[in-house]
Amino acid sequence: MTEYGRGPGSEPWHPEDPLYGDGGWEGQQARPGQQAAYGGQPQHYPEQQPQQQHYGDWGDGQQAAYGQAQQQYQQQYEQQQYEGQGQQPYDNGGWGTGTHAHAQYPDPADPYGQQAAAYGGQQPDYYGTPDAYPPPEPPSRRQAEPEPPQTDWDPGPDQGEHAFFAGGGDDDSDDDSGAGRGRGERRGRGSKSKKRRSGYACLVVLLVLGAGVGGVGYFGYQFYQDRFGAPPDFAGDGTNETVTVEIPKGAFGSVIGQKLKEAGVVKSVDAFVAAQSDNPEGKSIQAGAYILHKQMSAAAAVEMMLDPKSQNNVLVRPGERNLSVYKAIDTKLELSAGTTKKVAEQKYKSLGLPSWANDNSEIKDPLEGFLHPGTYAAAKGMKPEAVLKEMVTQAAEKYEALDLEAKAKALKLDNPLQVVTVASLVQAEGKTEDDYRKMAEVVYNRLDLANPETYGLLQFDSTFNYLKGESNINISESEINSNQDPYNTYTQKGLPPGPIGNPGDIAMKATLNPTHDGWYYFVAVDGVSKTEFARTHDEFQKLKDKFNESSGN
Incomplete structure (x- = not known):
């Protein structure tokens, strides 16, 4: 006779198993003749011997619950066995007709002995159907208890050393368990070198943070100076060293300031622009070459540029003849008399004349009429052809804009x-x-x-x-x-x-x-x-x- 709770593959149920007890089993459908077992009360059947209710050396108060769980899993296991062998599955609370192995109870001192065989190491796993309750994992297949979640805080013997600074390992673990030893071995290897590297990393981080703070402070100061502070400026009328600065035609104050700063005359462009705006005549600074001192205050530079004595320029007046212009260039460039006139006679073709110029062999000076009136830079060290070319270029541009060819016909x-x-x-x-x-x-x-x-x-x-x-x-x-x-x-x-x-x-x-x-x-x-x-x-x-x-x- 088959003993209830002693079917094939049944095992003793350990008291510490989380599924032990009456929780979770009250909602299951009881098998015929087993209602008392599901209720936790011992059952008495005439055809059974009293010893059939003893399950190892466990206490009497646990027998009913154990029998309930044993019988439930017996049903599921037998159903698997029948399905795996092609037999008719368990139906209507009865037992199938197929034969099945009978498991022996293991030694109570080893409640998990022979568990691998009892759970059918060679049988396929049919647990997992929607109607089946997931069985507990047999001890041989149970996974090691998962490690607790790792955090950035290591409450080790160093009393709160952060993982970033400690190298990420506890190298003095005394845990003798398998999992503990594994963790200790993983964390213990190379921990000293990791700590050294972490120390270097910490130093680098501190240096980077220090540099960042310093950079923010510097640029913050620059921002404040640019927005609210006075622009950098020299003081006084400058040194004894002089330089010649050429200012292009139509230059704005910022362009003039940039030219002066590059020449070492003023300390900043903003200082010059401010000084030019403060001077009532500042906007009247003309194009040309200026002789100025180095390291002048912006205000002094503006005053000097407004003084005609500082202007190293050649002024071509409307109606002025070329011969007079040549003499002025010689004087400004400190050349011997007649030098510029000779250059004009020899190099006039390379100075940018329009194609229709000089079309008469009796012309006395090919450049006459093409040194456009205006102010031109002419400082010592410049070549006369450079000065002449600027004048010719201005004239050619003016005449082209007027479309003189069409006007001549009209x-x-x-x-x-x-x-x-x-x-x-x-x-x-x-x-x-x-x-x-x-x-x-x-x-x-x-x-x-x-x-x-x-x-x-x-x-x-x-x-x-x-x-x-x-x-x-x-x-x-x-x-x-x-x-x-x-x-x-x-x-x-x-x-x-x-x-x-x-x-x-x-x-x-x-x-x-x-x-x-x-x-x-x-x-x-x-x-x-x-x-x-x-x-x-x-x-x-x-x-x-x-x-x-x-x-x-």
């Missing part, structure tokens, strides 16, 4: 060079801004070979003075009429071969937009600044008499 002139030549005449003969447009009309009217007043002769004193290199308004008729130079417009019809000076912007605009009032004549009646115009020769004669009276002739 004005019935042969080429753009003749436009510049007319503008140079207007600049030389006019005295005021109001004169320029009338003077331009006089030129165009007299160039007409069919006009009944001059028949193509300009008869300008300025052209004769140019060829003579003079500025004389008292020229005898005999001297003029005897000279046949191409630039003598008393004896040669039409325009001179080229410009006779460097026209300014106002004269050029007037040349492109003359009046249309019929002017053919003009006379500087006071010989200086007052010019009057006439349409006929008779009117001209009256103006000439007026001039003679004012000059004592």
Whole structure:
């Protein structure tokens, strides 16, 4: 007869097993004839002997509960056995017809002995169906108790040494258990070297943090200085050492300040910008070269740049002839007289002239009319061709912007060079801004070979003075009429071969937009600044008499 709770694979149930007791089993369906066992009360069946209720040497108060768990797992195990052998599974509370092995009770002193065999080491695992309660893991298969969660805090004998500083291991563990020894062995290996490395890492971290704090402090100070502090500045008028600083045209205060800082004149750009703003005339600093002292205060630098004596520049005035400009360049560059003129004659083709310039072999100076009026840097050590090239470049850009080729056709002139030549005449003969447009009309009217007043002769004193290199308004008729130079417009019809000076912007605009009032004549009646115009020769004669009276002739 099969004993209840003694089926195949059944084992003693240890009192310390977490599933021991009546918890968790009250909800299971009892087998027929076993209701008392599920209730924890001993059962008495006539066909059974009393000894069938003894399960090893355990106490009487635990037999019922053990029998309940034993019978439940017996049912599950037998069901597995039948299913694994192809037999009809346990059904309706009855036992199947197949045979099965009978397990012997092990020695009570070793409650887990032969457990591997009892749980069918060669049998497949069918626990895990939705209706089956997960069985306890047999002792031979039970995993070691999981280690407690690891944290960054090691409550070891060093009383609170952080894992970061301790090298991550407890190298003096005395745990004799397998798991304890494993942990101790893992943590103990190389702990001293790890601690040394951790010490180095700690030092590096401290150094990095120190550098970061220092950097934040420095940049914070810089930020404060930039936003709220006065900009760095020298004091006084500077040292005895001087430097030449070239300021480009159209430079803003920040650009000027940068140039001065690079030359060692001022200590900071901000200091110069502030000083320039504080000075009422600060915005009038012009382009050019300046002789300044090193390590000047920004305010002193602004004052010195406003003083003409510090300006190492060449100023080209409207209407000024090239010969005068060459002499000024020689003086500024401290060169011997005639040096710049010689360079102009030899290197004019490499200085950036427009393609239509110098188209007449009788031109006296190819650069005449192309040294644009303005201020140019000219300091000792610079080459004269560099100064000249800057002037020519400015003129070429201006003329290109005005589209002189198209304007020449509209004005019935042969080429753009003749436009510049007319503008140079207007600049030389006019005295005021109001004169320029009338003077331009006089030129165009007299160039007409069919006009009944001059028949193509300009008869300008300025052209004769140019060829003579003079500025004389008292020229005898005999001297003029005897000279046949191409630039003598008393004896040669039409325009001179080229410009006779460097026209300014106002004269050029007037040349492109003359009046249309019929002017053919003009006379500087006071010989200086007052010019009057006439349409006929008779009117001209009256103006000439007026001039003679004012000059004592």
